[in-house]
Amino acid sequence: MELIVRGLTKRYQNRPVVNNLSFRLYPGINGLLGANGAGKTTLMQMLCGVLRPTAGSVSLDGVDVASEDYRAALGYLPQNFGYYPEFTGMDFLLYLASLKGLSKGHAKRRAAELLEMVGLADMAKKRIKTYSGGMKQRLGIAQALLNDPRLLIVDEPTAGLDPKERVRFRKLLAQLGQDTIVLLSTHIVSDVEHIAGRMLMMSSGRFIMDEPWDKTRTDLEHLFLEEFGGMEE
Amino acid sequence: MDQKLKKELFSAFEAPKPVKKDAFLRTHRRREMGNLRWLLTQVGYIRWYIWLGSVGVFLLMLILGRAAEPRDFWTVTSLTPLLALLAVSEGSRSRRHGMDELELACRMPVGAAVLARMTALGLFDLVLLGAAAPVLGSWAGRRTLEAGVYLLTPYLLTAALDMELSRRFRGTVGLMYSAAAAGAVYALGIWIPGDRLYRAEALPLWWGALVLTLAAVVFETYKTVERREILQWS
Numbered sequence: 001m002e003l004i005v006r007g008l009t010k011r012y013q014n015r016p017v018v019n020n021l022s023f024r025l026y027p028g029i030n031g032l033l034g035a036n037g038a039g040k041t042t043l044m045q046m047l048c049g050v051l052r053p054t055a056g057s058v059s060l061d062g063v064d065v066a067s068e069d070y071r072a073a074l075g076y077l078p079q080n081f082g083y084y085p086e087f088t089g090m091d092f093l094l095y096l097a098s099l100k101g102l103s104k105g106h107a108k109r110r111a112a113e114l115l116e117m118v119g120l121a122d123m124a125k126k127r128i129k130t131y132s133g134g135m136k137q138r139l140g141i142a143q144a145l146l147n148d149p150r151l152l153i154v155d156e157p158t159a160g161l162d163p164k165e166r167v168r169f170r171k172l173l174a175q176l177g178q179d180t181i182v183l184l185s186t187h188i189v190s191d192v193e194h195i196a197g198r199m200l201m202m203s204s205g206r207f208i209m210d211e212p213w214d215k216t217r218t219d220l221e222h223l224f225l226e227e228f229g230g231m232e233e
Numbered sequence: 234m235d236q237k238l239k240k241e242l243f244s245a246f247e248a249p250k251p252v253k254k255d256a257f258l259r260t261h262r263r264r265e266m267g268n269l270r271w272l273l274t275q276v277g278y279i280r281w282y283i284w285l286g287s288v289g290v291f292l293l294m295l296i297l298g299r300a301a302e303p304r305d306f307w308t309v310t311s312l313t314p315l316l317a318l319l320a321v322s323e324g325s326r327s328r329r330h331g332m333d334e335l336e337l338a339c340r341m342p343v344g345a346a347v348l349a350r351m352t353a354l355g356l357f358d359l360v361l362l363g364a365a366a367p368v369l370g371s372w373a374g375r376r377t378l379e380a381g382v383y384l385l386t387p388y389l390l391t392a393a394l395d396m397e398l399s400r401r402f403r404g405t406v407g408l409m410y411s412a413a414a415a416g417a418v419y420a421l422g423i424w425i426p427g428d429r430l431y432r433a434e435a436l437p438l439w440w441g442a443l444v445l446t447l448a449a450v451v452f453e454t455y456k457t458v459e460r461r462e463i464l465q466w467s
Contacts, residue, residue, distance in 0.1 A: 081331055
């Protein structure tokens with residue numbers, strides 16, 4: 001399984017925000033680090049097909065990003081997302097499951113399973129507006145996994161999670177990373193340094209680092225601060 | 234084949250248990266729902282009070298039509314912009330509530346879901362207007378077709394304006410502008426004297442306006458669905 005990105009570029013008013021990126025991703029956890037404005041979210045949006053690139057192509061096992069088959073294999077957690085105010089947690093998952101093309105029966109089973117996995121089973125029938133920030137984030141993670149994605153793109157997934165929840169999330173990702181291509185964008189170095197098999201660091205629309213990552217290395221924070229100084233969020 | 238032999242063959246050659254069934258099935262991404270069933274599922278996500286509001290506007294038209302003075306009778310058609318506003322507001326909901334990015338990353342084309350919902354509401358409104366036309370027409374001593382033109386034209390004009398405004402302006406701002414456009418069409422129907430607007434000589438102009446507004450709605454619907462497929466990056 002392989003995600004191939006060729007010459008991916010996004011310009012806004014002639015300013016390149018993502019600048020001619022070419023890379024391949026394989027099953028495993030791929031960490032994406034960078035300061036604010038580096039282009040991480042724009043890159044992720046293009047990899048998910050929600051933003052049209054100015055140039056370049058994205059394909060998963062030869063299937064183009066614009067096709068239904070690509071989105072069938074995709075799970076995405078955006079940095080910020082909303083919800084319809086009348087939705088409960090279960091309603092939210094069932095609605096997105098319908099947009100992912102899952103049958104009602106399968107969707108109900110899968111939603112119940114995921115709510116249990118992210119510790120929201122008790123909150124399933126409560127309205128999302130009553131959820132804390134961490135609960136909303138966990139719900140977001142659950143929706144990204146509804147369709148057993150082969151490509152999972154998560155943008156700042158641990159925002160709002162307490163340390164215990166972050167550890168739980170890292171364990172979940174580590175399990176998924178065996179059969180799934182995971183691209184995890186974060187400002188929090190500790191989220192990725194112990195689970196990622198590959199590290200990408202982005203600045204001004206380009207990769208300044210793209211190398212396999214040895215989990216025993218402890219200098220990632222040092223590298224990050226060296227590159228971005230005190231700009232971490 | 235001999236039944237006994239068949240039974241013995243089955244027991245002798247038991248099929249092996251499936252191995253990695255889930256992994257195998259995951260590689261074959263068949264849709265779990267047919268197109269029609271999926272579209273009907275999306276229609277089910279239209280909020281119940283939108284349907285109720287549409288029926289409410291229809292009943293209000295009949296009540297006001299019954300109570301109005303003959304010279305003010307056709308001002309009831311000015312209520313049809315409210316129907317259009319309700320229908321178009323469903324189409325722009327996901328942007329208002331920040332759900333668009335999640336929806337766009339899903340397998341099924343979101344544009345089709347939006348189109349299904351707006352079409353369902355549009356057809357429902359047509360049924361309501363179709364039911365109102367003969368009733369209002371008979372009360373006013375006009376033909377059903379003529380009454381239909383008076384009802385449909387402001388509806389289509391508002392729908393086209395609201396779709397354009399919802400595309401140009403995000404979130405609640407888009408909804409407010411759409412509501413203002415509906416209000417403006419409503420006000421136009423009230424402000425222009427009824428005896429001038431609804432006289433027999435003006436009917437050809439009404440037919441022309443109907444054709445133009447229908448074309449505008451088709452165009453705006455196409456642009457709305459097209460725009461929904463790709464996030465507007467700002």
